[in-house]
Amino acid sequence: MLRRVATVQVVATGTLIFLIIGGAGVGVLALALLGGEILHFGHPDVDGPVSVEAVAGFLGAFGFGAAIVNELLGGGTPGMIAAAVGGGTLAAVPTAWLAGRLSRAARDMRTDATPTRDDLVGALGLVVTPIPAGGYGEVRVRVAGQPVKLNARADRPIPLGAQIFVVQTLSETSVHVETY
Structure with a gap:
């Protein structure tokens, strides 16, 4: 007699937390790109050392990168979760740098004068x-x-x-x- 056994794949708690962090990064990026003035802090003519786009890129890449590493390692121990954090950071730093550079380039792009x-x-x-x-x-x-x-x-x-x-x-x- 054969029995069918339903298997349910359980997502590790660490992976779920990392996915939430990545989703929050994507949400912040969408808000920054669609309505940059909503998240602007301080005087509008002063840029801080880190743009909102760079923070959003960091959070998104960190969260999703760490979730991938955590799932690949089977992150059940604190050491494996720490390795996932390291992998997420490795993905996040260049992504944040690139997001900051691209957003600055788009913001400071020179355009022709409006015809009169x-x-x-x-x-x-x-x-x-x-x-x-x-x-x-x-x-x-x-x-x-x-x-x-x-x-x-x-x-x-x-x-x-x-x-x-x-x-x-x-x-x-x-x-x-x-x-x-």
């Missing part, structure tokens, strides 16, 4: 709605590589599809053009 209406002068484009004498039509120009559709005036009528260049900006959304 003065950047429109000299832009080349096409008439997309004919420009009547004394009235407004529409033109499409490229500013900083992006197509922009603007209201346009001209000294004389300009037909649909004509090539133009901007000679003056009248407002943020309208320009004075001439044929090219």
Whole structure:
């Protein structure tokens, strides 16, 4: 007579604690990336010696790394749990350093200046709605590589599809053009 025996794999208490620490690290990282101002302590213009992202990376890598080592060793004794802590620390230190470097690089990334209406002068484009004498039509120009559709005036009528260049900006959304 054969009996079926159900086996239940029990997770060691140390592994469970390490997994909770890793999950907390992932949670802190998600909060730091999605809403960095929520976890910012002190004056907003002053960075501390350790960023929230680095702490989150350390906690996540430490928790998950230690859980893996603990399960591989069968962490039932204090010595094996100490070895799991060492393995978690070995995974966490470079991860925290990398997270700090990447978050600092993203935060301090240089960007181009925002285009202003003065950047429109000299832009080349096409008439997309004919420009009547004394009235407004529409033109499409490229500013900083992006197509922009603007209201346009001209000294004389300009037909649909004509090539133009901007000679003056009248407002943020309208320009004075001439044929090219």
